[in-house]
Amino acid sequence: MPGDVRAGLPELKLYNTLTRTKESFAPIDPASVRMYVCGPTVYDFAHIGNARPVIVFDLLYRLLRHLYGVDHVRYVRNITDVDDKINARAAAEHPGLPLNEAIARVTFATEAQFHDDLEALGVLHPDVEPRATEHIAEMRTLIEKLVASGHAYVAEDHVLFSVPSMPDYGALSRRPLDEMIAGARVDVAPYKRDAMDFVLWKPSKEGEPGWPSPAGIAPLGRPGWHIECSAMSWRHLGETFDIHGGGIDLIFPHHENEIAQSRCAFHSGVMAHTWMHNGFLQVEGEKMSKSLGNFITIRQLLADWPGDVLRLNMLRTHYRQPIDWTLKGLEESAKALEQFFDAAAPDAYPRPAPAVLEALADDLNTPKAIAELHALKDHAGKKALGGTLAFLGFTDGPLRAWQAAKAPALDVDLTMVEARIAERIEARRNRDWAASDRIRDELLALGVALKDNKDGTTTWEPKR
RNA sequence: GGCCACGUGGCGGAGUGGUUACGCAGCGGACUGCAAAUCCGCGUACGGGGGUUCGAUUCCCUCCGUGGCCUCCA
Incomplete structure (x- = not known):
């Protein structure tokens, strides 16, 4: 490498769920930093909680590109387009259509909505956005490997992962196996050898989407939830990669099971080196749920606020902390953003001010970075502020349009x-x-x- | 029940073993004919109780509270 591309740049520190500590980040290959983030299941409008990991890891993506070079970061965020909720939605919305066609309509439309939302939020496209249904072959290959090595078995046309075959299963969530089994409240399917075993592949019911099954199973089948991420990360990032991210609720069982599948399939001690998880979001102090009636979609918020205000509001809280999404917070965020853009020089080259970069390099300390934005506004040049805002993914166009639209219509001579x-x-x-x-x-x-x-x-x- | 987080001034929200976060709101002042805008200044916070320490908001224990996971979930 010609010189040290990172000379003069701050050291990146990231909190790793695997070790529960903040660690210095050292990529496997600085010429190709690889990150995988669990994306949405496309069956309905994304809610504001879904937006959190997307925004947080978008910021990390921007930071990595700055530190290692735009062409030296590979960011994969998947689309889950095979799922029971999708099937249910498709049947309900398009009762007259064959299920597969109905599913295609639902996933296509939902994906388009999702992309529109993200664009408004200032989120960059990942380098690869793979769909689960386009990686069935890789899933089958993984499953065959797991069966061949004794980590998985066939039972009643299902393929199950044998959790006891992996002695250190549970390391990410810090749940020792015996405890989990003791506390299991799940109805155990009779064909499971062990209560903790989870499904890699299951037979499709009549009318459901189905693909040729692995492991000599005759009927068509479909993948379990966890295998898709192992397959897609393998295909696009390799057997081992640098960062794997997602919501904190995915630690168990999803990420635990991904680790089990990938490590056992590749006989590796590591799937991803750094595991990052964003905290949960509440709305006005309450858990967001459809029954409480406080379920907010990104689309609904975008009707009232520019995406940049939502983005800033999300970043005002550190990504690992719980966030309480409130109207008051949005108003404060809008006010701050207006101040920033009033003080910033327009069309500045995207470039983070050193103090902001330093804050972000410290495990994405965005509240500190925003405090530095205020300091820039008061003391530094307009260009430094403008460049930093651009780097962080903020643009003033939607904000200005929003200001104009909300101003009372003046009918004066x-x-x-x-x-x-x-x-x-x-x-x-x-x-x-x-x-x-x-x-x-x-x-x-x-x-x-x-x-x-x-x-x-x-x-x-x-x-x- | 098991496991894991979190609890900072009126509100939001960083951080730290001993000096200021920052923002919003509020108050005082400057400016102004009065305002608006702007600028300057101010509050002196770290859930309760123990412990370690010369010294803890920061470390340890415990209690209380909130949230999350253990089943689909960002």
């Missing part, structure tokens, strides 16, 4: 306003404060707010 202002200046020159104040009040009633500037001029702006 500009010539009249200018005339009244001139009239008031004359009154003030004559120290006729009563007349001056009357004119100001009258214009304010029309939505025109006057400002007497230090240089003696008077300007106006729409009343806020």
Whole structure:
């Protein structure tokens, strides 16, 4: 490598769920830093909780690209397009269609909605966005490997992963096997050898999507939930890679099972070196759920706020902390963003100010980074602020459009306003404060707010 | 029940073994004919109780509270 591309850059530290400590990040290959993040299951509009990992890991992606070079980072975020919820949705929405066609419609439409949402949130496209249904072959290969090595077995046309075959299963979630078995509240399927065993492949029911099964199973089948991520990360990032991210709720069982599948299939001690998990989101102090009626989609929020405000609001809390999503918070975020863009030079080259970069390099300390943004606003150059905002994924266009749209429509005669202002200046020159104040009040009633500037001029702006 | 997080000033939210986070709101001041805008300044916080320490918000124990996972879930 010609010189050290990272010279002068801060050391990146990331909290690793696997070790429960903040560690210095050292990629397997600095020329190809590899990150996998669990993406959405496409059956409905994404909610604001779904937006959190997408925004957080987008920021990490931007940071990695800055530290290692745009062409030296490979970011994979999958689309899960095979799932019972998708099937149910498809049957409900398109009752007249064959199920497979209905499913295609649902997943296609949902994926498009998701992409629209992310664009509004300022999220970059990952380098690869693989779909589960396009990686069935890889899944089958993995399953065959696992069966061949004794880590999986066939029972009643299912393939199950044998958890006891992996002695250190549970390391990520820190759940020793015996405890889990003791505390298991699950109905154990009779064909499981062990209560903890999980499904890699299952037979498709009549009318469900199905693919040729592995391991000599005759009927068509479909994959279990966990195998797809092992297959897609393998295909696009290799047997071992640097970072695997997702929501904290995925630690168990999803990520634990991914690790089991990948490590046992490749006889490896490691799937990903760094495991990162974002905290959960609540809405106005309550858990978000459909039954409480506080279930908010990204799309609903975008009707009221520019995506950049949602993005800033998300980043005001450190990614590992729980976040309480509130209207008050959104209002504060909007205000801060307006201040930033009022103070920033437009179309600045995307480049993080050193203090912001340092904050981000410390396990994505975005609240600290935002504090530095305020410092830049007050003390540093407009270009530094503008460049940093651009680096962080903020653009002012939607914000400005939003400001214009929410401003009360002014139906005033500009010539009249200018005339009244001139009239008031004359009154003030004559120290006729009563007349001056009357004119100001009258214009304010029309939505025109006057400002007497230090240089003696008077300007106006729409009343806020 | 088991496991894992979290509890910071009015609110949001970083961080640290001993000096200021930062933002919003509030208050005071400057400026102004009065305002608006702007600028300056101010509050003196770390859930309760023990312990370690010269010293703890920061480490340990414990209690209380909140949330999450253990079943699909960002």
